[in-house]
Amino acid sequence: xxxxxxxxxxxxxxxxxxxxxxxxxxxxxxxxxxxxxxxxxxxxxxxxxxxxxxxxxxxxxxxxxxxxxxxxxxxxxxxxxxxxxxxxxxxxxxxxxxxxxxxxxxxxxxxx
Amino acid sequence: xxxxxxxxxxxxxxxxxxxxxxxxxxxxxxxxxxxxxxxxxxxxxxxxxxxxxxxxxxxxxxxxxxxxxxxxxxxxxxxxxxxxxxxxxxxxxxxxxxxxxxxxxxxxxxxxxxxx
Numbered sequence: 001x002x003x004x005x006x007x008x009x010x011x012x013x014x015x016x017x018x019x020x021x022x023x024x025x026x027x028x029x030x031x032x033x034x035x036x037x038x039x040x041x042x043x044x045x046x047x048x049x050x051x052x053x054x055x056x057x058x059x060x061x062x063x064x065x066x067x068x069x070x071x072x073x074x075x076x077x078x079x080x081x082x083x084x085x086x087x088x089x090x091x092x093x094x095x096x097x098x099x100x101x102x103x104x105x106x107x108x109x110x111x112x
Numbered sequence: 113x114x115x116x117x118x119x120x121x122x123x124x125x126x127x128x129x130x131x132x133x134x135x136x137x138x139x140x141x142x143x144x145x146x147x148x149x150x151x152x153x154x155x156x157x158x159x160x161x162x163x164x165x166x167x168x169x170x171x172x173x174x175x176x177x178x179x180x181x182x183x184x185x186x187x188x189x190x191x192x193x194x195x196x197x198x199x200x201x202x203x204x205x206x207x208x209x210x211x212x213x214x215x216x217x218x219x220x221x222x223x224x225x226x227x228x
Contacts, residue, residue, distance in 0.1 A: 034216065043118075043203060043220035057215070088155060094216065099145050099164070099207065101216050103157035 002027035006091045006104030019078040023091030031093040033074040038088040116219035133189040135204030143209040146187040151201040
């Protein structure tokens, strides 16, 4: 069966520090991968999605970047965090015979 | 461009009553998919139900059904016989044609609270 791992679960970082959030998927190949951000009590904003290694589509210009160095690995990064980067970050995958997206447990990021 | 609209920020419903959560969408694609997710306070995203644009019948999954009205571009979620455990955020989502370049976008959500 397929599983998705996302870590860390919580993170507190100072303004100006770098960020690296990692997401890996097991049990499937060539998945579509997604990064979403959710502000408190709000909806999910699509940040990046990827249909293959090295193929990244950015939805919102911002202080973040994404990379897909391996087929089932998706990384969200920032060189210098801003206060406005705080939020709940969710990684998801879709593909194969299923059409819906499956989500990781999320990372709650607080920039202080 | 694709867009999902959920106009009910919050709803209160008595336990055991049915509830309808509204969702309208906009897309120029002929082929697309619509989803509903539940997000409890833990933050996890739980997939509930899926409707394809070419599906002739409304999707059903247990107590969940999707009232799909293609001409009106609406995809409302109906929960029958609500339970206390149904209290959560609910999100409507859409993807474009099932191709390698299809993204999934979400609405702003509806917070459902079930009263005992």
